[in-house]
Amino acid sequence: MSELKIENLHVSVEGKEILKGVNLVIKKGEIHALMGPNGSGKSTLSFALMGHPKYEITGGKVTLDGKNLFEMEVDERAKAGLFLSFQYPSEIPGVSLANFLRTAYNEVKYPDSEKKVNIVDFMKLLYGKMELLKMDKEFAKRHLNVGFSGGEKKRTEILQLAVLEPKFAILDETDSGLDVDALRVVAAGVKKLVGPHLGVLVITHYQRILHHIKPHFVHILVDGKIVKSGDYRLAEDVEKSGYEIYEKEKVAA
Amino acid sequence: MKGKSTEGKRTEALSIFQKLPMPSPKEESWKYTDVRDLNLQEFGPAAQKIEFPGLSDELKEKGVIFTDIKTAVEKHKELMEDHEPLSLISPEEDKFTAMHGAFWNDGVFIYVPRNVSLKMPLRNIFRGSGSGGVFSHTLIILEEGAGIDYIEEHYSEKFEGVCLRNDAVEIFAGPNSRITFHNFQKWEDNVMNFTYWKARLAKDARVNWILGQFGGKFSRVKIDSFFDGPGSESKNLGVFYGSGEQHFDFTTNVHHLVPNTTADILMKGVLDGKASSVYRGKIKIAKIAQGTNSYLSDHSLILSNGAVSHSIPSLEIDANDVKASHGATLGKPDEEEIFYLMSRGLRRKEAERQIILGYFSPVTDNIMFDDLREKFNEALHDKVRG
Numbered sequence: 031m032s033e034l035k036i037e038n039l040h041v042s043v044e045g046k047e048i049l050k051g052v053n054l055v056i057k058k059g060e061i062h063a064l065m066g067p068n069g070s071g072k073s074t075l076s077f078a079l080m081g082h083p084k085y086e087i088t089g090g091k092v093t094l095d096g097k098n099l100f101e102m103e104v105d106e107r108a109k110a111g112l113f114l115s116f117q118y119p120s121e122i123p124g125v126s127l128a129n130f131l132r133t134a135y136n137e138v139k140y141p142d143s144e145k146k147v148n149i150v151d152f153m154k155l156l157y158g159k160m161e162l163l164k165m166d167k168e169f170a171k172r173h174l175n176v177g178f179s180g181g182e183k184k185r186t187e188i189l190q191l192a193v194l195e196p197k198f199a200i201l202d203e204t205d206s207g208l209d210v211d212a213l214r215v216v217a218a219g220v221k222k223l224v225g226p227h228l229g230v231l232v233i234t235h236y237q238r239i240l241h242h243i244k245p246h247f248v249h250i251l252v253d254g255k256i257v258k259s260g261d262y263r264l265a266e267d268v269e270k271s272g273y274e275i276y277e278k279e280k281v282a283a
Numbered sequence: 284m285k286g287k288s289t290e291g292k293r294t295e296a297l298s299i300f301q302k303l304p305m306p307s308p309k310e311e312s313w314k315y316t317d318v319r320d321l322n323l324q325e326f327g328p329a330a331q332k333i334e335f336p337g338l339s340d341e342l343k344e345k346g347v348i349f350t351d352i353k354t355a356v357e358k359h360k361e362l363m364e365d366h367e368p369l370s371l372i373s374p375e376e377d378k379f380t381a382m383h384g385a386f387w388n389d390g391v392f393i394y395v396p397r398n399v400s401l402k403m404p405l406r407n408i409f410r411g412s413g414s415g416g417v418f419s420h421t422l423i424i425l426e427e428g429a430g431i432d433y434i435e436e437h438y439s440e441k442f443e444g445v446c447l448r449n450d451a452v453e454i455f456a457g458p459n460s461r462i463t464f465h466n467f468q469k470w471e472d473n474v475m476n477f478t479y480w481k482a483r484l485a486k487d488a489r490v491n492w493i494l495g496q497f498g499g500k501f502s503r504v505k506i507d508s509f510f511d512g513p514g515s516e517s518k519n520l521g522v523f524y525g526s527g528e529q530h531f532d533f534t535t536n537v538h539h540l541v542p543n544t545t546a547d548i549l550m551k552g553v554l555d556g557k558a559s560s561v562y563r564g565k566i567k568i569a570k571i572a573q574g575t576n577s578y579l580s581d582h583s584l585i586l587s588n589g590a591v592s593h594s595i596p597s598l599e600i601d602a603n604d605v606k607a608s609h610g611a612t613l614g615k616p617d618e619e620e621i622f623y624l625m626s627r628g629l630r631r632k633e634a635e636r637q638i639i640l641g642y643f644s645p646v647t648d649n650i651m652f653d654d655l656r657e658k659f660n661e662a663l664h665d666k667v668r669g
Contacts, residue, residue, distance in 0.1 A: 080626050083618065108628035120623040124641025124648075130624075133637065137628035173641070190627060 032058040032095050034112070034198045034229060040089035041071075041078045047088065048074040050254035056198060059226040063240055063265060064233045066251035067273040072233045073117060075251070076202040080114040081107055094198065108134075109141045111197030115187040115204055121175040127186065128156060128170035131193050138194050159192040163219040181212030188219045198229040205239035217242030237269040252276050289356060289368075296374035296384025303378040312377075315561035315593050316503060316532045321475075323378075326447040328388060329415025334408040335391075342401065348394040349405050352420050355392030362394050366424050371453040371481040379477045383418055383449045390420035390450075393433065400430035400461075404652060409437045411474060414444025421452040425460035425488075434655060437468035437498075445473055445500070452480040456488035458512060463491040465655060469662050470498035472527065478504045484544075486512030493650060496523040496531060497662040503532035510537070510544035510572075519548040520646045522659065524639075524666045525558030525590070534563040535579075539605075543574040550581040551646055553639055554590035555666075561593040564609065570601040579609040584616060584642055586635065636667040 034056045041049040048071045056062050066072050078085040079092060081104040092099040094110050102110060122130070135155075136146045147155075157167060165185055175183050184204055191199050201220065205213055220243050224230055232243060240248075240262070248264040249256045250273070257276050258264065287295070305321070306313040338349050348359060352368065374384035391407055411417055423433065439446060456462060468476070476499050482490045496502050508517045519535045537546040552560050566577045583592035596609040616638050624634035640663060650656040 080622075082622055103631070104622060104625035105628050105630050105634075108626055114626050116623065116626075120617070120620040122620055122624070122638065122641055124644030125637050130627075130637060133633065134624075134627040134629060137630070137633065141628075194627065 032197055032229070035093045036079075036090070037092070038090040039075075039078070039092060040087070041074055042086045042088050043074065043084060048254055049078065051090065052251070052254070052256055054249065054256065056229040056231055058197060058229045060247065061224060061230045061232065061243060061245040062247045062249065063245035064231060064249050064251055065235070065237070065265065065268055067277065068235065070251045071254045072235075072251055073202055076114055076200045076231075076233055079107075079200060080104060080112065105137065108194070108196070109138055113191055113194060113196035113199040115184070115191060115199065115201045117203040117206060119175050119183050119187055121173075121178075123173050123176050125174050126171055127174050128153065130174050131156060131190060134190070135193060156193060159189055162222055163189055163192065164215065165189060180207040181209075181216065184208060184212070184216045185219060188216060188223070192219075192223055196228070198231070200231045200233065202233045203235065204232070205234055205236065213239065214242065237265045240265050250276050292369060293385055296369075296381050299374045300378065300381035300385050303381055306378055312534070312563070315559070316501075316530065323382060323447075326416030328386070329411065329417050329446050330413040331389070331417045331419070332410045332412065333389060333391065333419070334410070336406060345399045346394075346396040347399060347401070348392065350392050352390035352392045352422060353388075355422070359392070359394065362424060363422075366422065366453075366455045368420050368422050368453065369451075371483065372451045372479050376479070379449055380451070380479055383420070383451050383479070386416065386449070387418040387420040387451070389418075390422070393421075393423040393431070395425050395429035395431055395460075397426040398428040400428075401432070404432035404434050404465075406434040406436070409435060411437075411439040411446045411448070411470070413442050414446055414473070417446060417448045417450070419448075419450045421450070423452070423454045423462065423464075425454070425456050425462055427457040428459050429457060430461040432463045432465070432651070434465040434467070434652070436658070437466075437470060439470040439474050439498075441471055442473060445475055448474060448476040448478065450476075450478045452478070454480075454482035454490060456482060456484045456490050456515075458485040459487040460485070461489045463493060463651075465650065466492070466494040466496075466504075467655065467658055467662075468496055468498055468502065472498070472500045472529070474499040474502075476502040476504070478502075480504065480506045481509075482507070482517070483509045483511050484515035484517065487514040488512060489516045491518040492520070493646070494521040494523075495659045495662065496521070497666060499529065501530045501532075505534040505536075507536045508538065508546065510539050510541060510546075513541050513543045516545040517547075518649075519546075519550070520649055521550045522552070522643045522646045523550075523560065524553045524555075524663060525560055526555040526666055527558065528556065529558045531558075531560040533560070534565075536565045536567065537577060539566070539568040539572040539575040539577060541569075542572055544572065545576040546578070548579040548581075549646060551584075551643055552582070552592065553584045553586065553642070553666075554592055555586040557587075557589040559591040561595070563595045564597070566598045566600070566607050566609065568600045568602050568605055568607060572602050573604040575602060575605040575607065577605070577607040580611065582612045582642075584614065584639065586616065632667055636664060639663060639667065
């Protein structure tokens with residue numbers, strides 16, 4: 031069974047410990063939600079898993095299908111099947127979305143071979159995914175994220191997820207900065223992509239995206255540790271009472 | 284030096300060449316390019332081949348001439364009456380222009396008659412095949428309303444020793460004429476290049492320079508554009524990519540001599556390894572040249588700690604009703620951008636390549652010929668991989 035396994039993960043940023051022993055196992059086909067107050071370390075977890083150079087792993091282990099993630103370069107993690115939907119994706123002027131995604135597709139699908147997808151076949155695939163996510167074809171020609179609205183950026187992230195077909199996807203605050211309509215569109219897109227072939231970690235501050243993408247498991251992250259795990263009802267509790275009681279528990283413990 | 288015979292000019296250039304000392308780094312325009320160790324006596328004529336595609340009968344009938352310059356000097360003297368070779372580029376300019384004046388021995392002549400506009404570009408491929416000196420002279424005369432695109436591609440074969448190129452390009456752009464001059468070079472590292480380009484623009488003429496410099500051990504290109512007629516316009520768009528120990532030295536000077544002329548200059552360089560570059564851009568606006576628009580911007584992307592880039596823009600403005608500006612940036616590729624692209628499966632080099640491809644695009648997007656644009660992109664690809 032394919033799984034992403036996080037064991038006792040400790041991560042520091044600029045010498046300050048942010049994650050203080052996170053344990054989490056995500057199996058293929060499962061949707062997990064990671065919730066927590068600002069500064070609890072949610073985004074740190076996503077960047078550390080993807081391999082951002084600023085995040086220093088000070089302890090613990092993460093494996094993807096048994097392979098040590100921390101022995102891989104960033105691109106190798108992508109090739110191994112990990113995907114991160116960025117909260118703030120970079121804008122890359124002069125590089126069209128279609129050309130970039132075709133390069134990425136070739137790298138991910140045919141990592142160690144000269145084989146490349148035929149342009150016509152790729153455009154067919156890309157337009158198919160764009161249609162699925164109700165995106166205008168014009169997007170393919172636009173420069174990657176340049177001048178995109180918040181909602182357009184998030185949809186483009188989900189489009190990349192759809193094209194690259196990873197085993198595990200981390201959606202880092204995909205709901206942040208979106209109005210209700212934009213959220214609905216993005217969430218509907220994600221909903222079309224989840225299924226038995228994909229494991230998902232939805233990172234969010236609010237519960238609202240979870241109305242659309244119903245998680246199997248919910249975890250509360252406070253001060254760098256998962257303080258409580260449960261099913262969907264845990265997200266409902268958070269909506270009602272906020273994070274305060276978990277923060278208190280943490281202090282009491 | 285008008286009125287003198289070609290041989291007379293040569294003799295005079297030779298005596299100037301012999302008289303002038305080698306440029307010293309104490310001179311401002313040679314500050315970052317030290318040529319004192321170069322022994323110019325060593326560079327006897329070297330072999331080069333210039334590929335000339337034939338002209339269509341239709342263009343021949345219209346009076347277009349596209350031939351080697353030696354033939355032109357013999358056969359088309361009447362056309363050169365006011366535009367002889369070396370009437371723009373004076374041997375007195377410096378040691379290298381004098382050397383060119385004394386030794387130029389091949390090159391290209393293009394003449395486009397009144398109101399003839401070519402749809403397809405004229406193209407020459409220059410292939411250096413041995414060590415020594417190469418002195419090519421390109422003379423382009425555009426009559427009123429004429430229009431062309433010209434492409435020069437430069438390559439060198441692998442050979443022992445060094446080839447010193449000392450070329451010159453002179454363009455006379457008649458009223459309302461149009462030319463885009465494309466230069467692309469991908470020499471082996473056995474070439475040292477000193478090139479001087481000069482254009483004079485009559486009323487409403489448009490002269491655009493697009494350059495792509497990737498190869499050579501060293502390459503110096505100096506471009507001067509003189510706006511003689513109101514309404515004339517020029518763009519200088521260049522990309523260069525230095526790696527290893529390559530050195531580039533570029534100068535663009537725009538001379539706004541009359542009212543209402545426009546210049547737009549954009550240079551974008553990438554430097555890796557121990558490569559270095561110097562760029563000088565000067566905007567000169569004469570007192571009577573009111574209504575001038577002149578913009579200059581140059582950018583360097585530095586990929587390694589050993590690479591160095593110098594930028595020396597200057598403005599000399601004597602008129603008061605003008606728009607002129609310059610801006611320069613120097614930086615490294617953004618690590619957040621690289622991380623983002625790598626997170627999609629791109630190896631670091633590939634991520635850098637995409638970023639540089641995008642960085643060059645404000646220049647390369649102006650190349651209207653797909654095959655040429657592709658050559659720029661391939662040269663970039665090879666550089667990143669190399």
